Protein backbone atom coordinates (compact mmCIF):
# COMPACT_ATOMS: atom_id res chain seq x y z
CA UNK A 1 0.00 0.00 0.00
CA UNK A 2 1.37 3.42 -0.94
CA UNK A 3 1.30 6.69 0.95
CA UNK A 4 -1.60 7.73 -1.31
CA UNK A 5 -3.55 4.65 -0.22
CA UNK A 6 -2.76 5.34 3.44
CA UNK A 7 -3.98 8.93 2.84
CA UNK A 8 -7.25 7.72 1.34
CA UNK A 9 -7.75 5.35 4.27
CA UNK A 10 -6.97 8.14 6.71
CA UNK A 11 -9.41 10.51 4.97
CA UNK A 12 -12.19 8.01 5.74
CA UNK A 13 -11.55 8.09 9.50
CA UNK A 14 -9.94 11.44 10.33
CA UNK A 15 -12.11 14.47 11.09
CA UNK A 16 -9.49 17.08 10.23
CA UNK A 17 -8.39 17.79 6.63
CA UNK A 18 -6.33 15.14 4.85
CA UNK A 19 -4.82 16.22 1.51
CA UNK A 20 -2.45 14.79 -1.06
CA UNK A 21 -0.02 17.33 -2.54
CA UNK A 22 -1.01 20.26 -0.32
CA UNK A 23 1.21 23.32 -0.75
CA UNK A 24 3.19 24.15 2.41
CA UNK A 25 4.64 27.55 1.50
CA UNK A 26 1.82 29.53 3.11
CA UNK A 27 2.31 27.63 6.37
CA UNK A 28 5.84 28.94 7.00
CA UNK A 29 7.16 32.40 7.81
CA UNK A 30 9.55 32.17 4.82
CA UNK A 31 6.50 31.50 2.60
CA UNK A 32 8.62 29.12 0.52
CA UNK A 33 8.55 25.45 -0.37
CA UNK A 34 6.61 22.84 -2.30
CA UNK A 35 3.82 20.40 -1.42
CA UNK A 36 3.45 17.64 1.17
CA UNK A 37 2.96 14.16 -0.27
CA UNK A 38 0.38 13.56 2.47
CA UNK A 39 -0.94 16.32 4.75
CA UNK A 40 -2.99 15.96 7.91
CA UNK A 41 -4.24 18.74 10.14
CA UNK A 42 -5.55 16.71 13.09
CA UNK A 43 -8.84 17.85 14.59
CA UNK A 44 -7.74 16.41 17.93
CA UNK A 45 -5.88 13.50 19.47
CA UNK A 46 -8.39 11.12 17.90
CA UNK A 47 -7.02 12.01 14.46
CA UNK A 48 -3.50 11.17 15.61
CA UNK A 49 -4.75 7.76 16.68
CA UNK A 50 -6.46 7.47 13.26
CA UNK A 51 -3.15 8.30 11.59
CA UNK A 52 -1.41 5.58 13.61
CA UNK A 53 -4.13 3.09 12.68
CA UNK A 54 -3.94 3.99 8.96
CA UNK A 55 -0.16 3.62 8.97
CA UNK A 56 -0.15 0.31 10.79
CA UNK A 57 -2.84 -1.03 8.45
CA UNK A 58 -0.72 -0.10 5.43
CA UNK A 59 2.72 -1.03 4.14
CA UNK A 60 3.98 2.44 4.93
CA UNK A 61 6.79 1.54 7.32
CA UNK A 62 8.54 3.49 10.07
CA UNK A 63 11.04 4.78 7.50
CA UNK A 64 8.42 7.07 5.88
CA UNK A 65 9.55 10.66 6.44
CA UNK A 66 7.36 12.58 8.88
CA UNK A 67 7.34 16.31 9.51
CA UNK A 68 5.47 17.92 12.39
CA UNK A 69 4.73 21.53 11.57
CA UNK A 70 3.81 24.23 14.05
CA UNK A 71 3.75 27.84 12.87
CA UNK A 72 6.61 27.21 10.46
CA UNK A 73 8.82 29.95 11.91
CA UNK A 74 11.97 27.85 12.13
CA UNK A 75 11.83 25.77 8.96
CA UNK A 76 12.80 26.04 5.29
CA UNK A 77 10.83 23.57 3.21
CA UNK A 78 12.36 22.39 -0.07
CA UNK A 79 11.01 23.79 -3.35
CA UNK A 80 10.34 20.15 -4.24
CA UNK A 81 8.22 19.73 -1.13
CA UNK A 82 8.24 16.99 1.45
CA UNK A 83 8.08 13.36 0.26
CA UNK A 84 6.26 12.04 3.33
CA UNK A 85 3.59 12.86 5.91
CA UNK A 86 3.22 16.40 7.19
CA UNK A 87 1.22 16.70 10.40
CA UNK A 88 0.32 20.31 11.05
CA UNK A 89 -0.76 21.10 14.56
CA UNK A 90 -3.60 23.54 13.88
CA UNK A 91 -6.57 25.12 15.61
CA UNK A 92 -7.63 21.99 17.51
CA UNK A 93 -4.43 22.17 19.55
CA UNK A 94 -4.74 25.86 20.42
CA UNK A 95 -5.85 26.15 24.03
CA UNK A 96 -4.67 27.31 27.45
CA UNK A 97 -6.03 25.71 30.64
CA UNK A 98 -5.28 26.92 34.15
CA UNK A 99 -4.45 23.80 36.18
CA UNK A 100 -3.11 25.35 39.38
CA UNK A 101 -2.45 28.78 40.92
CA UNK A 102 0.67 29.26 38.74
CA UNK A 103 0.52 26.33 36.37
CA UNK A 104 -1.11 25.78 33.02
CA UNK A 105 -1.47 23.36 30.17
CA UNK A 106 -1.04 24.86 26.70
CA UNK A 107 -1.93 23.13 23.44
CA UNK A 108 0.84 22.55 20.90
CA UNK A 109 -0.35 25.12 18.37
CA UNK A 110 -0.92 27.93 20.87
CA UNK A 111 1.04 30.98 19.63
CA UNK A 112 3.76 32.06 22.04
CA UNK A 113 2.78 35.78 22.10
CA UNK A 114 -0.80 34.78 23.01
CA UNK A 115 0.52 32.57 25.81
CA UNK A 116 2.83 35.31 27.14
CA UNK A 117 -0.05 37.79 27.21
CA UNK A 118 -2.35 35.27 28.90
CA UNK A 119 0.22 34.80 31.67
CA UNK A 120 0.80 38.54 32.05
CA UNK A 121 -2.95 39.13 32.54
CA UNK A 122 -2.84 36.65 35.43
CA UNK A 123 0.27 38.24 37.00
CA UNK A 124 2.35 35.15 36.20
CA UNK A 125 6.00 35.57 35.28
CA UNK A 126 8.28 33.26 33.26
CA UNK A 127 6.94 33.67 29.72
CA UNK A 128 7.90 37.30 29.10
CA UNK A 129 10.81 36.16 26.88
CA UNK A 130 8.32 34.54 24.48
CA UNK A 131 6.27 37.65 23.70
CA UNK A 132 8.05 38.34 20.39
CA UNK A 133 8.72 34.76 19.24
CA UNK A 134 6.32 33.91 16.38
CA UNK A 135 6.27 30.16 17.06
CA UNK A 136 3.93 27.70 18.76
CA UNK A 137 4.22 25.79 22.02
CA UNK A 138 5.06 22.50 20.22
CA UNK A 139 7.84 24.09 18.15
CA UNK A 140 9.10 25.94 21.22
CA UNK A 141 9.41 22.75 23.26
CA UNK A 142 11.16 20.93 20.40
CA UNK A 143 13.58 23.84 19.84
CA UNK A 144 13.77 24.86 23.52
CA UNK A 145 12.97 28.36 22.25
CA UNK A 146 14.36 31.18 24.29
CA UNK A 147 15.44 34.81 24.40
CA UNK A 148 16.48 37.44 26.94
CA UNK A 149 17.95 34.76 29.22
CA UNK A 150 14.69 32.81 29.42
CA UNK A 151 13.81 29.56 27.70
CA UNK A 152 11.22 26.81 27.69
CA UNK A 153 13.39 24.46 29.74
CA UNK A 154 13.08 26.79 32.74
CA UNK A 155 9.24 26.71 32.85
CA UNK A 156 8.44 23.25 31.48
CA UNK A 157 7.21 20.44 33.74
CA UNK A 158 6.20 17.82 31.16
CA UNK A 159 4.75 17.33 27.70
CA UNK A 160 2.02 15.14 26.37
CA UNK A 161 3.17 13.50 23.12
CA UNK A 162 1.71 11.19 20.55
CA UNK A 163 4.37 8.57 19.85
CA UNK A 164 4.29 7.33 16.25
CA UNK A 165 6.32 4.24 17.18
CA UNK A 166 4.18 2.94 20.04
CA UNK A 167 1.05 4.56 18.50
CA UNK A 168 0.08 5.85 21.95
CA UNK A 169 -0.21 9.10 23.85
CA UNK A 170 2.19 9.47 26.75
CA UNK A 171 3.63 12.02 29.13
CA UNK A 172 7.34 12.86 29.03
CA UNK A 173 8.88 14.70 31.98
CA UNK A 174 11.15 17.68 31.29
CA UNK A 175 14.31 15.89 32.42
CA UNK A 176 13.78 13.17 29.82
CA UNK A 177 13.61 15.66 26.93
CA UNK A 178 17.35 16.39 26.73
CA UNK A 179 16.68 20.13 26.54
CA UNK A 180 19.75 22.16 25.63
CA UNK A 181 20.51 25.39 23.78
CA UNK A 182 17.82 25.45 21.04
CA UNK A 183 17.60 21.68 21.12
CA UNK A 184 15.83 18.66 22.57
CA UNK A 185 15.83 14.94 21.90
CA UNK A 186 12.32 15.05 20.39
CA UNK A 187 11.99 13.71 16.85
CA UNK A 188 9.27 13.93 14.24
CA UNK A 189 7.94 10.62 15.56
CA UNK A 190 7.12 12.25 18.94
CA UNK A 191 4.42 14.84 18.36
CA UNK A 192 3.99 17.32 21.17
CA UNK A 193 0.24 17.71 21.81
CA UNK A 194 0.42 19.96 24.88
CA UNK A 195 2.82 21.23 27.51
CA UNK A 196 2.48 21.60 31.27
CA UNK A 197 4.22 24.81 32.37
CA UNK A 198 4.91 26.24 35.81
CA UNK A 199 5.22 30.03 36.23
CA UNK A 200 5.72 32.34 39.21
CA UNK A 201 3.41 35.01 40.64
CA UNK A 202 4.89 38.49 40.12
CA UNK A 203 3.97 42.17 39.98
CA UNK A 204 1.96 42.61 36.74
CA UNK A 205 3.50 46.01 36.00
CA UNK A 206 7.00 44.48 36.16
CA UNK A 207 5.89 41.71 33.78
CA UNK A 208 4.42 44.26 31.34
CA UNK A 209 7.53 46.43 31.56
CA UNK A 210 9.76 43.47 30.65
CA UNK A 211 7.51 42.47 27.76
CA UNK A 212 7.44 46.03 26.42
CA UNK A 213 11.23 46.27 26.64
CA UNK A 214 11.68 42.96 24.79
CA UNK A 215 9.25 44.00 22.05
CA UNK A 216 11.01 47.36 21.63
CA UNK A 217 14.41 45.67 21.48
CA UNK A 218 13.19 43.33 18.71
CA UNK A 219 11.60 46.15 16.72
CA UNK A 220 14.89 48.06 16.81
CA UNK A 221 17.27 45.18 16.09
CA UNK A 222 15.44 42.58 13.95
CA UNK A 223 13.72 42.65 10.55
CA UNK A 224 10.40 41.59 12.14
CA UNK A 225 7.62 40.40 9.89
CA UNK A 226 9.73 40.20 6.71
CA UNK A 227 10.05 36.67 5.29
CA UNK A 228 12.61 34.97 7.52
CA UNK A 229 12.91 32.28 10.19
CA UNK A 230 14.58 34.24 12.98
CA UNK A 231 18.18 33.39 13.86
CA UNK A 232 19.74 31.41 11.03
CA UNK A 233 22.64 29.98 13.05
CA UNK A 234 22.91 29.09 16.72
CA UNK A 235 25.51 31.13 18.55
CA UNK A 236 28.86 29.34 18.82
CA UNK A 237 30.20 29.00 22.40
CA UNK A 238 31.24 32.41 23.73
CA UNK A 239 30.39 34.32 20.57
CA UNK A 240 27.46 35.52 18.51
CA UNK A 241 26.70 34.18 15.04
CA UNK A 242 25.40 37.60 13.94
CA UNK A 243 28.65 39.26 15.05
CA UNK A 244 30.72 36.76 13.04
CA UNK A 245 28.61 37.11 9.87
CA UNK A 246 28.76 40.90 10.13
CA UNK A 247 32.53 40.87 10.83
CA UNK A 248 32.97 38.76 7.68
CA UNK A 249 31.49 41.72 5.77
CA UNK A 250 28.36 39.83 4.80
CA UNK A 251 25.54 42.20 5.78
CA UNK A 252 23.53 42.68 2.58
CA UNK A 253 25.25 39.68 0.90
CA UNK A 254 22.74 37.81 -1.26
CA UNK A 255 22.08 34.65 -3.22
CA UNK A 256 19.17 34.85 -5.63
CA UNK A 257 16.21 36.34 -3.79
CA UNK A 258 17.59 35.95 -0.24
CA UNK A 259 19.94 38.32 1.56
CA UNK A 260 21.65 38.76 4.89
CA UNK A 261 19.61 41.39 6.75
CA UNK A 262 21.22 44.82 7.06
CA UNK A 263 19.56 45.16 10.47
CA UNK A 264 20.72 41.85 11.99
CA UNK A 265 23.32 39.69 10.24
CA UNK A 266 21.93 36.42 11.66
CA UNK A 267 18.56 36.99 9.95
CA UNK A 268 18.35 35.97 6.27
CA UNK A 269 15.45 37.66 4.53
CA UNK A 270 13.67 36.43 1.40
CA UNK A 271 12.00 38.54 -1.27
CA UNK A 272 9.00 37.45 -3.30
CA UNK A 273 11.14 35.91 -6.08
CA UNK A 274 13.21 33.80 -3.66
CA UNK A 275 13.40 30.01 -3.64
CA UNK A 276 14.05 27.70 -0.71
CA UNK A 277 17.22 26.62 -2.55
CA UNK A 278 18.39 30.27 -2.40
CA UNK A 279 18.07 30.16 1.41
CA UNK A 280 20.00 26.87 1.51
CA UNK A 281 22.75 28.22 -0.75
CA UNK A 282 23.08 31.48 1.16
CA UNK A 283 23.28 29.65 4.51
CA UNK A 284 26.00 27.32 3.22
CA UNK A 285 27.89 30.09 1.42
CA UNK A 286 27.91 32.26 4.56
CA UNK A 287 28.89 29.28 6.70
CA UNK A 288 31.86 28.56 4.39
CA UNK A 289 32.98 32.21 4.35
CA UNK A 290 32.82 32.53 8.15
CA UNK A 291 34.80 29.28 8.46
CA UNK A 292 37.46 30.56 6.02
CA UNK A 293 37.70 33.91 7.74
CA UNK A 294 37.50 32.97 11.45
CA UNK A 295 37.84 29.17 11.61
CA UNK A 296 34.43 28.92 13.33
CA UNK A 297 31.95 26.37 12.06
CA UNK A 298 28.47 27.87 12.34
CA UNK A 299 25.59 25.44 12.81
CA UNK A 300 22.16 26.26 11.37
CA UNK A 301 19.34 26.84 13.85
CA UNK A 302 16.76 26.86 11.02
CA UNK A 303 15.76 23.40 9.95
CA UNK A 304 15.94 22.46 6.25
CA UNK A 305 13.21 20.00 5.33
CA UNK A 306 13.06 17.85 2.17
CA UNK A 307 15.61 17.54 -0.66
CA UNK A 308 18.11 20.35 -1.47
CA UNK A 309 20.94 20.46 -4.01
CA UNK A 310 24.34 20.60 -2.30
CA UNK A 311 26.06 23.96 -2.76
CA UNK A 312 29.01 23.52 -5.09
CA UNK A 313 30.55 26.98 -5.38
CA UNK A 314 30.37 30.47 -3.92
CA UNK A 315 27.46 32.11 -5.64
CA UNK A 316 26.53 35.27 -3.79
CA UNK A 317 26.72 38.90 -4.74
CA UNK A 318 27.70 41.84 -2.55
CA UNK A 319 24.95 44.39 -1.99
Ligand SMILES: Cc1cc2nc3c(=O)[nH]c(=O)nc-3n(C[C@H](O)[C@H](O)[C@H](O)COP(=O)(O)OP(=O)(O)OC[C@H]3O[C@@H](n4cnc5c(N)ncnc54)[C@H](O)[C@@H]3O)c2cc1C
Pocket residue numbers: 029067068069070071072073074075089108132133134135136137138139140141142143144145146147182186187188190191192193222224225228229230231303
Ligand atom coordinates in the same frame (compact mmCIF):
# COMPACT_ATOMS: atom_id res chain seq x y z
C1 LIG B 1 11.08 36.94 13.42
C2 LIG B 1 11.45 35.70 14.18
C3 LIG B 1 12.02 35.80 15.45
C4 LIG B 1 12.38 34.66 16.16
N1 LIG B 1 12.94 34.80 17.40
C5 LIG B 1 13.25 33.70 18.12
C6 LIG B 1 13.82 33.84 19.44
O1 LIG B 1 14.00 34.92 19.96
N2 LIG B 1 14.14 32.69 20.10
C7 LIG B 1 13.93 31.45 19.57
O2 LIG B 1 14.24 30.46 20.23
N3 LIG B 1 13.41 31.31 18.33
C8 LIG B 1 13.07 32.39 17.60
N4 LIG B 1 12.53 32.25 16.34
C9 LIG B 1 12.42 30.90 15.77
C10 LIG B 1 11.08 30.18 16.01
O3 LIG B 1 10.02 31.10 16.20
C11 LIG B 1 11.15 29.23 17.21
O4 LIG B 1 12.12 28.21 17.00
C12 LIG B 1 9.80 28.56 17.49
O5 LIG B 1 9.85 27.87 18.70
C13 LIG B 1 9.38 27.59 16.39
O6 LIG B 1 8.02 27.27 16.59
P1 LIG B 1 7.11 26.87 15.35
O7 LIG B 1 5.78 26.46 15.89
O8 LIG B 1 7.10 27.92 14.32
O9 LIG B 1 7.89 25.59 14.85
P2 LIG B 1 8.13 25.11 13.33
O10 LIG B 1 8.98 26.10 12.63
O11 LIG B 1 6.84 24.73 12.71
O12 LIG B 1 8.99 23.80 13.63
C14 LIG B 1 10.26 23.93 14.24
C15 LIG B 1 10.71 22.53 14.66
O13 LIG B 1 9.84 22.03 15.68
C16 LIG B 1 9.16 20.86 15.22
N5 LIG B 1 7.80 20.93 15.74
C17 LIG B 1 6.87 21.90 15.54
N6 LIG B 1 5.75 21.62 16.22
C18 LIG B 1 5.98 20.43 16.85
C19 LIG B 1 5.19 19.58 17.69
N7 LIG B 1 3.94 19.90 18.03
N8 LIG B 1 5.74 18.43 18.12
C20 LIG B 1 7.00 18.07 17.80
N9 LIG B 1 7.80 18.82 17.01
C21 LIG B 1 7.28 19.99 16.55
C22 LIG B 1 9.26 20.89 13.71
O14 LIG B 1 9.20 19.59 13.16
C23 LIG B 1 10.63 21.53 13.50
O15 LIG B 1 11.65 20.57 13.71
C24 LIG B 1 12.16 33.37 15.61
C25 LIG B 1 11.58 33.26 14.33
C26 LIG B 1 11.24 34.41 13.63
C27 LIG B 1 10.59 34.28 12.28
